[in-house]
Amino acid sequence: MDIATIIGIIIGMGAISGGIYVAAVNAGAGVMGFISGSSFLIVFGGMAASLSVAFPMPELAKLFTAISVVFRGGAIKLSPFVDEAVRVSEIGRKGARELESGLGTIKNPFFRDGAQMVVDGYSLEEMTEILETRIEYREIREKSQADLLKTMGVMAPAWGMIGTLIGLVIMLSGFGGEEGGGTEALGVGMSAALITTFYGAVFANLFFLPMAAKFQQRITYTSSLQAMLIEATRLIHQRKHPLIVREKLNSFIPPKEWKRD
Helix, strand or coil: CCHHHHHHHHHHHHHHHHHHHHHHHHHCCCCHHHCCHHHHHHHHHHHHHHHHHHCCHHHHCCHHHHHHHHHCCCCCCCHHHHHHHHHHHHHHCCCHHHHHHCHHHCCCHHHHHHHHHHHCCCCHHHHHHHHHHHHHHHHHHHHHHHHHHHHHHHHHHHHHHHHHHHHHHHHHHCCCHHHCCHHHHHHHHHHHHHHHHHHHHHHHHHHHHHHHHHHHHHHHHHHHHHHHHHHHHHHHHCCCCHHHHHHHHHCCCCHHHCCCC
16 A cells, blocks of 8 residues: 555544634534535535546546555665666576576566567567567556546636535525525535535545546556666667676666666
8 A cells, every 4th residue: 555645635524623623612513514414425526427428438437446546555765676687687698598487586577578678589679679569568558547537627617616616596586585494495506516526626626636646647657667677678688797786777867866786
């Protein structure tokens, strides 16, 4: 699990709940007014409808996968992969047979596929083109999932505003005299008008937009890692000395993480 995501959500919900409680106590009001099933229905029902219009069903099916990626913990450093690339380069210098026998020890599937191409005798240009194409289309696939979360972040406040308009209509109808509903309808309308906007803003800015940003960060990290592994595979293909492999791959990581031995 990604601890930062969990902590951020807990802090955000705690700050909102605490602020609501303190403000309600100071005003002598209750906090139950912030719970509204109709407002929740307007925001999430409308947002689901917008997503269905904006994306095809196969893309919508990936929504929970995208959310799980955000909460899933993952490697945040590239430096451990430098050590693995150096180790594989030492094996590769001994010959294709030795490299083939060591494929099972390569944990990263992208790197393992690259090493397999070296064993299978792909040319340097063919191997590089295939691996770069894999990066390109993986980014396209994952970007569509990030767009799902981003669209939810955009649509939630929009449907909150629609709920506000609905609430205002109900509120104004409360001034309609005998059939208007009086002050009771006025209170219901005011609540719907404000709470739906509140729900839309909270869910957009605490959940969906931050999730989209973190998902995009994961895409960038994975692309950087795979670009480094392509370079490692190229160096193995050329049977470069492990020291050269280490120094070239150090270029992909911050200087404080450089590997020297």
